[in-house]
Amino acid sequence: MRKISFPRIGIYTEVGIRFFKSLGLEVIEPKPVGRKILEKGVLHSPEMMCLPFKIVLSSFIQALEEGADTLIMYNSQGFCRFRCYYVLAETILKDMGYKFEMIVPKAKNLLSWIFKLAPGISLNKLIKIVKQTWNDIKRVEEEDRKKNKGDINIGIVGEFYTCIEPSANLNLVSKLRSYGANVDIGLNVTNFIKHGLKLDIFSKRSEKREAKRMVKGEIIAGHGFDSLYNSIYFAKRDYDGIILAMPLTCMPECVAEPLIQKVCEKYRKPFMVLRFDENVSEVNMDNRINAFCELIRRKKWKK
Structure with missing residues (x-):
């Protein structure tokens, strides 16, 4: 066997x-x-x-x-x-x-x-x-969503494996939740499978059209295009901030990054980029995540 x-x-x-x-x-x-x-x-x-x-x-x-x-x-x-x-x-x-x-x-x-x-x-x-x-797959995703019990909503976009595997992102999702954030990952396994089997052609159509206009019809490799239209999706809805999680040296996400920055500026959403490699400082990342969550809270309180 x-x-x-x-x-x-x-x-x-x-x-x-x-x-x-x-x-x-x-x-x-x-x-x-x-x-x-x-x-x-x-x-x-x-x-x-x-x-x-x-x-x-x-x-x-x-x-x-x-x-x-x-x-x-x-x-x-x-x-x-x-x-x-x-x-x-x-x-x-x-x-x-x-x-x-x-x-x-x-x-x-x-x-x-x-x-x-x-x-x-x-x-x-x-x-x-x-x-x-x-x-x-759908059950574990629903169980994971039930862990969201915070007071701010953060959308995560970026390279697929970096977003879903804790060892690739230093337990980013768990840490955000510990700081009181509700977390939604734009490209989860359900969406990944639907995309691979061409079953998502009617999903997020307006966001995809807007993203295509931004890249002038060109192709962003990897999951860069997914990151872009998912950031538009989050920015248009009740999300308080967006995080781009990417491996250091990831070309597709490097291309998507300035475009996502434009999206966040247009829709007035706080935006943070986290780059991961084997040498990244976990303490530094924790401090940045904590500060990002506090920035979002202060912005909400001022409204």
């Missing part, structure tokens, strides 16, 4: 574990990536590679050391370095002497890779598992 593993994906990690176990697979559960584990990924990654890759590589190293023989790495087929993660990770890990198979799901080959992992599964059972997994 295969022993599979995959990178952590924040609150969705347990959903992924249940999905693969439902297929009859043995899962090496991805553990939180702490400082010591991250150091291994940093050591073997190209210096200027973004933090999400270093976290993914660290997670893979840990899984292989615990006996995994199959690694799952999704490929969105987008226009950023993310589409090359699996190529680079596989090369580095095999150079390190690990023996494993890398399986790369894509939107167009979802069924084929599932049947490769679980060749004896029936189509009816697979449909039930997929439906249950979809319901589980």
Whole structure:
């Protein structure tokens, strides 16, 4: 039987574990990536590679050391370095002497890779598992929203993995909530899947049209365009501030940043950029988050 593993994906990690176990697979559960584990990924990654890759590589190293023989790495087929993660990770890990198979799901080959992992599964059972997994994703998102009990509303935009994985953002969401903020992430897994399957064409249409005008019809790679139209969405609604969370050296978010700044100036919303790498100071980030929340409160009190 295969022993599979995959990178952590924040609150969705347990959903992924249940999905693969439902297929009859043995899962090496991805553990939180702490400082010591991250150091291994940093050591073997190209210096200027973004933090999400270093976290993914660290997670893979840990899984292989615990006996995994199959690694799952999704490929969105987008226009950023993310589409090359699996190529680079596989090369580095095999150079390190690990023996494993890398399986790369894509939107167009979802069924084929599932049947490769679980060749004896029936189509009816697979449909039930997929439906249950979809319901589980929506359930964990709803449970997470119920944790919002603050007095200010903050929308988070930015690179997908940095927004949803605590080890990539130094527990940004939890810290904001500890300072009394309600948090909404523009690009969660539900939206990510709908976008990948082209099921979101009617979602946030006016915001997407406004964003396209701002980029003059050009393409922003990665999740930069999502960050832009989600910032417009937040700015037009009852959100008190917007945070752009991005890995240091992330080109798509660097392109989106000045455009989001314009959006926030137009709609008079406080805006903060948080850039993450392995050397970021957690104390400094905590101070900035706290100050941002207090700034928003003072602005609300003055109204």
